[in-house]
Amino acid sequence: MPRAKKPPxxxxxxxxxxxxxxxxxxxxxxxxxxxxxxxxxxxxxxxETYIPLRGWAFExxxxxxxxxxxxxxxxxxxxxxAFREHRVTPQYPQLTAGFLIAYLLPRIMPVVLxxxxxxxxxxxYCGNNADNNVLTDDEIIDLF
Numbered sequence: 001m002p003r004a005k006k007p008p009x010x011x012x013x014x015x016x017x018x019x020x021x022x023x024x025x026x027x028x029x030x031x032x033x034x035x036x037x038x039x040x041x042x043x044x045x046x047x048e049t050y051i052p053l054r055g056w057a058f059e060x061x062x063x064x065x066x067x068x069x070x071x072x073x074x075x076x077x078x079x080x081x082a083f084r085e086h087r088v089t090p091q092y093p094q095l096t097a098g099f100l101i102a103y104l105l106p107r108i109m110p111v112v113l114x115x116x117x118x119x120x121x122x123x124x125y126c127g128n129n130a131d132n133n134v135l136t137d138d139e140i141i142d143l144f
Contacts, residue, residue: 020076028072030063034097036076040083041094053098062101070109077112078105 012027018035020028041047052059066075082104086095 025072025076028067028076030060030067032072033063033067033075033079034059036079037095037097037100040079044083045088045094047094050094051096053096053102059097063097066101066105070113074109074112074116078108081108081112 012023014031016023017027017029017031020032020036020039023032038050041050070078079100082100083095085108086100086104088094
């Protein structure tokens, strides 16, 4: 008797892939990151036409490597912090993905990764209170 096939996962359209605010981080790809950076340039700096650093192929390559190496969550947080910290000038009126990943990511990413590690350790510790015989507030009150 043949095995029952699993239903196929719903495909994500190109428009959905570029909707970075609502797309789950597990589905993030290079176009999602490009859309995020382009949208943030438009919203924060008023840049209507995004011009990539060294061309589209270079930017797609650095984005793909960063996504593979660090993951979507860390990359999203790094991009958000870079846009918060970076100040554009009349000579350079936008923040490109190539510049962001090549020059700002090495400074910001270690902080982001350290905070993520600290948060996961804290969540692990808090989740294991029963295993470590740590008393809760209610248990301490009951003792008195």
